[in-house]
Amino acid sequence: MPAAATERGRGVRSLTLFSPSGAVARALPVRRAAQRLAALGFEVAVDEAALALHQRFAGDDATRLAALHRVADGAPDVALATRGGYGLTRLLDRIDWPRLARSVERGTRWVGHSDLTALQLALLAHTGAPSWAGPMAAGDFGRADADGGVDEITRDVFAEAMRGELEALGFRTAPGFDGLDVRGTLWGGNLTVLCSLLGTPHWPARAARGGVLFLEDVNEHPYRVERMLLQLAQAGVIDRQKAVLLGDFDGWAKSPLDRGYRLADALAALRERCAVPLVTGLPFGHGPTKLTLPVGRRVRLLVDGRQVLVGWA
Secondary structure, three states: OOOOOOOOOOOOEEEEEEOOOEOOOOHHHHHHHHHHHHHOOEEEEEOOOOOOOEOOEOOOHHHHHHHHHHHHHHOOOEEEEOOOOOOHHHOOOOOOHHHHHHHHHOOOEEEEOOOHHHHHHHHHHHHOOOEEEOOOHHHHHOOOHHHOOOOHHHHHHHHHHHOOOOOEEEEEOOOOOOOOEEEEEEEEEEHHHHHHOOOOOOOOOOOOOOOEEEEEEEOOOHHHHHHHHHHHHHOOOHHHOOEEEEEEEEOOOOOOOOOOOOHHHHHHHHHOOOOOOEEEOOOOOOOOOOOOEEEOOEEEEEEEOOEEEEEEO
């Protein structure tokens, strides 16, 4: 169980909420998130454009690009996205990547998931700088109490990671991986977004060789998940991994054409083609419970029975 989210004498850590992708539909979840994060000991600031609106985006491209660079220049201890959606792909060719990397050198931890996968993997590709795949403000820390509030594991793991105290994570998987012991760069994120980077200058080619890849997605039927996984396999990505960690793939609806076809069948089709271990059960994705994962860090992955341990220095 993660340690309680207390400061333990480490002092207040600065945290900025920013919106690089989709529009925030309502301000209340962001305000609620700011209050809850402050209660954890963070000194919270909300970027001036966090609630901007332009079509389905959190401001037009210039507004969101300026927000990214503004947050980077401010170099808070934590740069936490309000939400994902779509929008970062529009910005990738215009982001000043060394500028973001300098913020990481000054101690900034860029955190998010979903569409933030594009930012995290491109940052890794262009500069080698690490980031964190984890919760976001509106959907996680801003969830109403009537909808379950903040998941305790999500909250506590995030707080521990942002304090620099987290060195390992554990979860249970299906039988069949006992004794697995590999090392490599941890990378990945949302499967759809990751596949969209293939063949672009923003693909993290170095991490994609001999790495530990983690994946999740939402609202994608298992046949679409299978198709994207096969795309990665046919592009040679899967076979270059030491292991693949699979998180949540939820939110999809069954079809009368499925006739019993499930995600397990999609994974079975991939396992017939690839020898790389596909380890399921990673608590990460669009559900309420998610770990905070160090993207771009070298990790050791151990499996003892059904218990998985991912550790880093």
